[in-house]
Amino acid sequence: MNVEEPDPDTAVSRIAAAIGEPARTRMLYCLVAGHARTSTELAVIGDVSPSTASVHLNRLRAERLIKVVVQGRHRYYSLAGPNVARALEALSVLAFGPAAAFVPNTPSSLRAARTCYDHIAGALGVAIHDAFRSLGWIATAPSESAAYEVTAKGDAGLGSLGIDVDAARGLRRRFAYPCLDWSERRPHLGGALAAAVLKVALKRRWVTPELDSRALEITNQGRRELRSRLGIRL
Amino acid sequence: MNVEEPDPDTAVSRIAAAIGEPARTRMLYCLVAGHARTSTELAVIGDVSPSTASVHLNRLRAERLIKVVVQGRHRYYSLAGPNVARALEALSVLAFGPAAAFVPNTPSSLRAARTCYDHIAGALGVAIHDAFRSLGWIATAPSESAAYEVTAKGDAGLGSLGIDVDAARGLRRRFAYPCLDWSERRPHLGGALAAAVLKVALKRRWVTPELDSRALEITNQGRRELRSRLGIRL
DNA sequence: GACACGCTTCGCTTAGCATCAAAGTGTGAA
DNA sequence: TTCACACTTTGATGCTAAGCGAAGCGTGTC
Numbered sequence: 001m002n003v004e005e006p007d008p009d010t011a012v013s014r015i016a017a018a019i020g021e022p023a024r025t026r027m028l029y030c031l032v033a034g035h036a037r038t039s040t041e042l043a044v045i046g047d048v049s050p051s052t053a054s055v056h057l058n059r060l061r062a063e064r065l066i067k068v069v070v071q072g073r074h075r076y077y078s079l080a081g082p083n084v085a086r087a088l089e090a091l092s093v094l095a096f097g098p099a100a101a102f103v104p105n106t107p108s109s110l111r112a113a114r115t116c117y118d119h120i121a122g123a124l125g126v127a128i129h130d131a132f133r134s135l136g137w138i139a140t141a142p143s144e145s146a147a148y149e150v151t152a153k154g155d156a157g158l159g160s161l162g163i164d165v166d167a168a169r170g171l172r173r174r175f176a177y178p179c180l181d182w183s184e185r186r187p188h189l190g191g192a193l194a195a196a197v198l199k200v201a202l203k204r205r206w207v208t209p210e211l212d213s214r215a216l217e218i219t220n221q222g223r224r225e226l227r228s229r230l231g232i233r234l
Numbered sequence: 235m236n237v238e239e240p241d242p243d244t245a246v247s248r249i250a251a252a253i254g255e256p257a258r259t260r261m262l263y264c265l266v267a268g269h270a271r272t273s274t275e276l277a278v279i280g281d282v283s284p285s286t287a288s289v290h291l292n293r294l295r296a297e298r299l300i301k302v303v304v305q306g307r308h309r310y311y312s313l314a315g316p317n318v319a320r321a322l323e324a325l326s327v328l329a330f331g332p333a334a335a336f337v338p339n340t341p342s343s344l345r346a347a348r349t350c351y352d353h354i355a356g357a358l359g360v361a362i363h364d365a366f367r368s369l370g371w372i373a374t375a376p377s378e379s380a381a382y383e384v385t386a387k388g389d390a391g392l393g394s395l396g397i398d399v400d401a402a403r404g405l406r407r408r409f410a411y412p413c414l415d416w417s418e419r420r421p422h423l424g425g426a427l428a429a430a431v432l433k434v435a436l437k438r439r440w441v442t443p444e445l446d447s448r449a450l451e452i453t454n455q456g457r458r459e460l461r462s463r464l465g466i467r468l
Numbered sequence: 469g470a471c472a473c474g475c476t477t478c479g480c481t482t483a484g485c486a487t488c489a490a491a492g493t494g495t496g497a498a
Numbered sequence: 499t500t501c502a503c504a505c506t507t508t509g510a511t512g513c514t515a516a517g518c519g520a521a522g523c524g525t526g527t528c
Contacts, residue, residue, distance in 0.1 A: 009259045011329035012322075017254030021516080025247040039475060049518055054476050056516090065328070073474050073525040087324040088246075094299070094321050095245040255486080273505060283488055288506050290486090307495040307504050 018063040019091070023048045024056050027077075029092075031066065032085050036076035112234075113207060113216040118195040120207070121179070124218060124226075124234065125188030128197065129178070131230040132189065138176060148176035150193065158193075161229065162200045168192040252297040253325070257282045258290050261311075263326075265300065266319050270310035305408075346468075347441060347450040352429040354441070355413070358452060358460075358468065359422030362431065363412070365464040366423065372410060382410040384427065392427075395463065396434050402426040 019025060023046035030037060030045045037045070043053035057077060060066045065084050069076045079085055113124035120128060132138045137154030141147040150158065150165055158165050169175055171192045179190030189197065201207050206222030218226075218234060226232040253259060257280035264279045265271060271279070277287035291311060294300045299318050303310045313319055347358035354362060366372045371388030375381040384392065384399055392399050403409055405426045413424030423431065435441050440456030443449075452460075452468060460466040 009263055010256055012263070012325050013254055013256045013259040015254070015328050016250050016259065016325055020247055020249070020251030020254045022244055022247045023516085025243045025250065029243055029246070043475095048516085050475065051477080051519075052517055058476085075475070083324075083327055087321070087328050090317075090321040090324040091246050091250055093317055094249050257486085282486085284505070285489075285507080286487055292506085309505070 015063050015065070018059055018065060019088070021056070022046075023052070024060060027053075027056065028060070028065065028079070028084075028088055031077065031079045032088055036069065036078040038074050038076060042077060113218055119179075119188075119190055119198050120194065120201065120216065121188050122216075124207070124216070124232075125194075127226075127232045127234065128230065129187055129189040131232050135230070138189075138193075147174070148178070148189070148191075148193075150176070161197075162204070163193075163196045165193065165196075168196045249297050249299070249321075252293055252299060253322070255290070256280075257286070258294060261287070261290065262294070262299065262313070262318075262322055265311065265313045266322055270303065270312040272308050272310060276311060347452055349432065349443070349450060353413075353422075353424055353432050354428065354435065354450065355422050356450075358441070358450070358466075361460075361466045361468065362464065363421055363423040365466050369464070372423075372427075381408070382412070382423070382425075382427075384410070395431075396438070397427075397430045399427065399430075402430045 019028060027037075027042045027046045030042065039053055039057055040050060042057065043050045046053055046056065048056070057066065057068075061068060064080050066077050067080045069078070113120060113122045119125070132154070135153070135157060136151055137157050138148040138150055141149045150169075155165055169192070174191045176189060176191040176193040178187030179194075188194075201222070202209070204222075204225070205219055206225055207216040207218050209216055223234060226234065253262060261271075261276045261280045264276065273287055273291055274284060276291065277284045280287055280290065282290070291300065291302075295302060298314050300311050301314045303312070347354060347356045349355065353359070366388070369387070369391060370385055371391050372382040372384055375383045384403075389399055403426070408425045410423060410425040410427040412421030413428075422428075435456070436443070438456075438459070439453055440459055441450040441452050443451075457468060460468065
């Protein structure tokens, strides 16, 4: 029975070795940011071919450092849990000293509000997501694991904001889903519906894009509207 | 200037790789216990030949995970700092879950008082060390980095305890120095003087050795004497 | 159904690294 | 001075694993 159980050190050894390869390290530290990534993205991050990346990701998964969510023909990889992030942070402390410990060096404007592809992320994105949920405008779809449906109340409410829900529904893309926010570590709203929200927010000048980045500036008018219509205080 | 600075990830990578080799992992987790070890001891722990161990230790040193103190023909290796222990603990959490996190499984009797070769270690050893210092009986030697000298006051005080300081001074071995205690993580007194202290403590029955271990039991009389003579409360 | 796409698996090559024995260095003891 | 000892350095050997391209396998789109 002693032979069955491997050296306790060996387990640590395998995990450390899994982290200790440059391509895998890059992948892991990309995932610390919180955003789930596809294998292709991680191949670019790791600076290796897709096939090599696949092997790496398999190994990280075997060591339970990452987990994968299959969604259609995409496979989204993310850290297996907060413990993994903690271990990676402890290692980066060793590498750079506690002063330079891992802090996502994000300009605070990017934290407050920014675009994530074609929808709103950052604190504002998360706040909108939460508001829609607590107002009962969206609800998790019973069938699908990670998808939202718009309720009858939501149809009315979103419509009053000037959002064409039916048009968004008609698009050939995912309608609405929780998208993990890498600065907030909590989901914001993604999908066609979220894109429509951003379009309206820009059109009505609730937010204005900064020219050279993905950051969004929240206007005073936007602040007022968000508070009165959605109960969001920023 | 960008080229000069290596990938930040690479630094983490190298450190994790340094940890992620079975022999090195065993050595490191042995050192987490706090006791400095010689290269020969670590070779046994790592289950490799002395020459291989030497290479491993060099690498760990290059990555600043361990440090070495040269003492005569011995070289004592120990962890470079508490950050290293923290990183190792974070990794062991990943390996075994938080429940089985790294706890030095030391019988509490060994923690309270034990022998370290020929002197007193454990909480009692640390307490004696601290008492001698705060009483002004010993002071760090100006010339040497890690050595104590006995002051005039100390000569009198130690003499009144029945310790022959001059005899200890005459021995061909290090006289007195701080010796890192692996259960307390703080120094206790080592060297010829400390051996003399143990001899007196045993002779006067302040402590009695347990037959089958290095543990020492503190007698009631010892407790009284330690309190009245050195101000030590246990 | 056919094609494009994302990703994985397979086969192979190459490079790095762990390993040990043997020789070398420096320290303490007789 | 000489020996013993602790440890390191060197050199040769073998194994592991990282790397890519080509081929295979589902999934979604036209």
